[in-house]
Amino acid sequence: MLEEDIAYSFIAGLAGVALYLAVINRYIRTALNRGVYGEDKHKPDRPIVPESGGIVFLLSSIVAESALAATGVLPPRVFTAVLLVTVLAGVIGLVDDFLVLSPPAKILGGLVLGSPLLALSVYDPHLYIPLVGAARFTILYPVAIPFAMTVFANAANMSDTQNGVLHVSSLFIYAAAVFSGVLLYLHGGTPLAVLLGLPFLMLHITALKYNMFPARIFNGDVGSITAGALVGTVALLGKVELAVVLAMMPWVINGYGNIASIKGFRGRHEVSVRPVKVNGWEIERNEARGVPVTLVRLLVGDRSLTEPEIVAAVIVLSALSAAAALVIAVFTYTV
Numbered sequence: 001m002l003e004e005d006i007a008y009s010f011i012a013g014l015a016g017v018a019l020y021l022a023v024i025n026r027y028i029r030t031a032l033n034r035g036v037y038g039e040d041k042h043k044p045d046r047p048i049v050p051e052s053g054g055i056v057f058l059l060s061s062i063v064a065e066s067a068l069a070a071t072g073v074l075p076p077r078v079f080t081a082v083l084l085v086t087v088l089a090g091v092i093g094l095v096d097d098f099l100v101l102s103p104p105a106k107i108l109g110g111l112v113l114g115s116p117l118l119a120l121s122v123y124d125p126h127l128y129i130p131l132v133g134a135a136r137f138t139i140l141y142p143v144a145i146p147f148a149m150t151v152f153a154n155a156a157n158m159s160d161t162q163n164g165v166l167h168v169s170s171l172f173i174y175a176a177a178v179f180s181g182v183l184l185y186l187h188g189g190t191p192l193a194v195l196l197g198l199p200f201l202m203l204h205i206t207a208l209k210y211n212m213f214p215a216r217i218f219n220g221d222v223g224s225i226t227a228g229a230l231v232g233t234v235a236l237l238g239k240v241e242l243a244v245v246l247a248m249m250p251w252v253i254n255g256y257g258n259i260a261s262i263k264g265f266r267g268r269h270e271v272s273v274r275p276v277k278v279n280g281w282e283i284e285r286n287e288a289r290g291v292p293v294t295l296v297r298l299l300v301g302d303r304s305l306t307e308p309e310i311v312a313a314v315i316v317l318s319a320l321s322a323a324a325a326l327v328i329a330v331f332t333y334t335v
Helices: 002-033 054-070 076-098 103-112 115-119 140-159 165-186 192-211 220-237 241-247 249-261 295-300 307-333
Strands: 037-039 048-050 126-129 133-136 276-279 282-285 304-306
Touching: 002 048, 002 054, 002 192, 054 076, 054 192, 054 220, 076 103, 076 115, 076 140, 076 220, 103 140, 115 140, 115 220, 126 241, 126 307, 140 165, 140 220, 140 249, 165 192, 165 220, 165 241, 165 307, 192 220, 220 241, 241 249, 241 307, 249 295, 249 307, 276 295, 282 295, 295 304, 295 307, 304 307
Parallel strands: none
Antiparallel strands: 037 048, 126 133, 276 282, 282 304
């Protein structure tokens, strides 16, 4: 029964949260001692903050997934596919954190993230369309999976700009995914969006405590790429693709604006001009030519905002996007 499986899913989430809380403070101390840190450039005093803290999120996600498999909620093949996606995303993120991947390499890495879903044939080639229902795309759907996964992973990676933004936006995405998954299950579909989404939702709530303003830790690429890959996995396996895409609209706006404005997908080290300027605690739009048009730059507009004000604006945008996703979900799964 779904109620029993949800209870197991909640327990799996608690297992992941327990590991996160047990490890995170030790990781912070270790990272500071070993020089794994960077400056928080959106604050006037530029405090030193430990980087690549997403490795704790990665390990906690693996624990949650393993607990789901141990309780029988996740079938063995599905568990293996999800685990492989998580590990691959973590490896790609760690390599990018410490060696810096080129943009083509990051795109290729994102494409590889779809390979476990394809190799283990855990996907369903049906796409649920509002007012239409399930439409089968036997050839197109598997072809699209690698491209979808690289979009999810890199969109999350590009969105992790301010303290707490990645986790806050992910909370709304997973809330929309879980709600949509409940509707789908009640109308004869898979409950995977609920059972996978709930533990990851719990992990983002926990991680937010350490990444929210003022951040005690940065996620790093290992955290953001893993987060994006897991969102994509939940969307594809849980059959809530359209709802998730709508709910992640802040990621979409940021990614599209960034790529379109600089005419291509470039690494952060290739962009010499920052989209915003820091003036004390205020963040202002940079008027220089060739500046990437990011979501933060759009939110700042002609005024100046503090970092918490920017995060609050992202919360509002994420909430509106999630609300739109819920409306679409109703018309997709119940009509």
